[in-house]
Amino acid sequence: MVLGSGAGVIVRISAGRLARRRPPPALCELACAGVALVAVSATAGATTIGAAVFGWWCVCLSTVDVLVRRLPNVLTLGGAGAILGVAAATGHGRAAFAGALLLAAPLLITHLVVPRSLGAGDVKLALGLGAVTGLAGPGAVILVALLPPVLTAGAALFLRLRAIVRGGGEATPQVLPHGPSMCAAAVLASIPMG
Template identity: 55%
Template sequence: MTVLLFAVLGAAAGAGAHRLVARLAGRHPPRGVCEAAAAAGGAVAVLATATAPGAAAVAALIWWCVCLSAADLSARRLPNVLTVPGAAVVLAVAAGAGHAAPALAGAVLLAGPYLLAHLAAPRSLGAGDVKLAAGLGAAAGANGAAAWTTVALLPPLLTAAAGAVVVGAGWVRAHRRPRGVVLPHGPSMCAAAVAAVLAAG
């Protein structure tokens, strides 16, 4: 019953995410994607955690990641109105749960390298990715060293895999490497963070 409730609430929140992303990014995500992702996230949050507050926190993290991923995929940008307040909420929740120090350390240690990469190659890694790294680093840090390591190492591999798929598809379709394709990195960061938090339980 709780799983169904969280799934229904997730679907409703996903509909809100669709409208929010459309307004912030100026483009509508594919119909039903945000709703389905948030509904699945709500159900998985219940199954992966032992308490209702824990499930609510994980479901909220997944909803945030759905919004960010949809915005990045739709408009290739991560709006400040999502990244900055989201990171603040993650830090506040972690502090309330008694994990302020590891959350803050996780945020700084993940955002730092992203900031250096952005300064070195701003066209390859945007400022939005740096701000997102702070929030996801905090969430991972609050869940332990293994979760943080996953969030640090897995996203580049996921983005590289997505790039390989895009290049391969371009060769199959036109027998040449596709040009002008910009791969968003935010969805890989979000996927890694959600997986790490769920694995931490």
């Protein structure tokens, strides 16, 4: 928990610099402490470290995306390169590459056909998330392909209903970042079950 909170400080500072805006106080620290708790509870040994670092990367990406609706290349492509490199070095390159390709290809096609529906940052993020979930198996990749649109739509519906209840029913619907839903689904899908 202490290590997670310490990582949260680093994530908050990094996300703030990348977004050029300050994240809410203690949010990154709490999220990273939660990630560390889940990583310690669900994994063992070196896998725990990898799971925690992956979760912290997702917190940083999600924070930047929420703050500025943008996913920086240094995080998306840098993370994907690191994940694919570590997977290849440990003999799991094929599974990671297949997961990256299976998750990113449909998003790339969607982005090219209807650019306003999905950002290029989401496509780049899919490379790293697909690589990690590819290591967890085909079921994890399918979950990460199907769950994020449901999470993003659910968040949009919640925010819309909240605006209506508060008397802002005529307010223009806001655009929500899709990266946090993608990251949440990937973290969920990569947790070993049983």
